[in-house]
Amino acid sequence: MSRPTWDEYFMEITELVSKRSTCSRRRVGAVIVQDKRILTTGYNGAPRGLSHCLEIGCLREIKKVASGERQELCRGLHAEQNAIVQAALHGLSIKGSALYCTTQPCVTCAKMIINSGIKKIVYKEKYPDELARKILKEAGVIEIQYE
Numbered sequence: 001m002s003r004p005t006w007d008e009y010f011m012e013i014t015e016l017v018s019k020r021s022t023c024s025r026r027r028v029g030a031v032i033v034q035d036k037r038i039l040t041t042g043y044n045g046a047p048r049g050l051s052h053c054l055e056i057g058c059l060r061e062i063k064k065v066a067s068g069e070r071q072e073l074c075r076g077l078h079a080e081q082n083a084i085v086q087a088a089l090h091g092l093s094i095k096g097s098a099l100y101c102t103t104q105p106c107v108t109c110a111k112m113i114i115n116s117g118i119k120k121i122v123y124k125e126k127y128p129d130e131l132a133r134k135i136l137k138e139a140g141v142i143e144i145q146y147e
Helices: 006-018 079-089 107-116 130-138
Strands: 029-034 037-043 098-103 120-125 142-145
Touching: 006 029, 006 037, 006 098, 006 120, 029 079, 037 079, 079 098, 079 107, 107 130, 130 142
Parallel strands: 098 120, 120 142
Antiparallel strands: 029 037, 029 098
16 A cells, blocks of 8 residues: 555545535635645535525526526635635634635635645646636746646
């Protein structure tokens, strides 16, 4: 039995985190890592104390909104947003860190990633948001698709 690489290790943890998701459309997990140490995790779902889509249904499904469009109609936060918010809530700097995520970030998450100082993103599944990729590249954030 061989030891997993660091990317394998953190991506497996990210997959486990995604299982906590309360989104009825897509389960996404995120892990923020610095110096091979997990700082925070996040998964997609409604804000603390609010009803989840698994309980009350998904407005985006009802309105037949395509993935990557009209994100303002979603009552949930994305996994990346929740991981960044957790760092802020607990007073942790994530400047210079890496984000492992099951799905490539959207443009809203990309802007938060840039401003929070995250320098590298390792993701598994592509997301249909060309603007997100463009601004991450412009900001010098490294994106790596995990195979």
